[in-house]
Amino acid sequence: MREEIKIPSLPEQGSSASINKVYVNEGQIVTFEQILFAVESDKVILEVVAPCDGIIEQILIAQGEVVTPEQVAMRLRQHQVSAAQAQRIHMTNVEKDTQKVANKELDDRFLLDNPRLLWIIVCLFIGITLLAILTLS
Incomplete structure (x- = not known):
């Protein structure tokens, strides 16, 4: 049919x-x-x-x-x-x-459309920066 x-x-x-x-x-x-x-x-x-x-x-x-x-x-x-x-x-x-x-490809729009992911990346960046500062001092 x-x-x-x-x-x-x-x-x-x-x-x-x-x-x-x-x-x-x-x-x-x-x-x-x-x-x-x-x-x-x-x-x-x-x-x-x-x-x-x-x-x-x-x-x-x-x-x-x-x-x-x-x-x-x-x-x-x-x-x-x-x-x-x-x-x-x-x-x-x-x-x-x-x-x-x-x-x-991961682009800026993808990050802007996903604020939770952007927040996680910012927190990780701050954490790694603080860890590096504390380790070097």
Whole structure:
């Protein structure tokens, strides 16, 4: 059985939306609730997930393309995915996410967005400085 994956309705009326990111390729096996693509509007980014296990037969959208609600974005052929395939797909997705985090550089914004971490770093710096002063005197 084939499923049509459509662009979801957007929370705000009359706003335009575009494809933020496509996470899958044609012919790829996907599992239930795996993220397929993300739709970005003026106010939100919605992630669209697979309604069932299956194989992506056709992708009708591209990154950056302007889309409308209820537009068909992909066609999925239902296919029973074995537990081993599902585990392999899950581990591949986890590895990709881990790699993204590992590649992300630590910048000033990260520290400013995480005041607790910034506070810990400042306290450690003060503690090490005081320890050095006391040791040298």
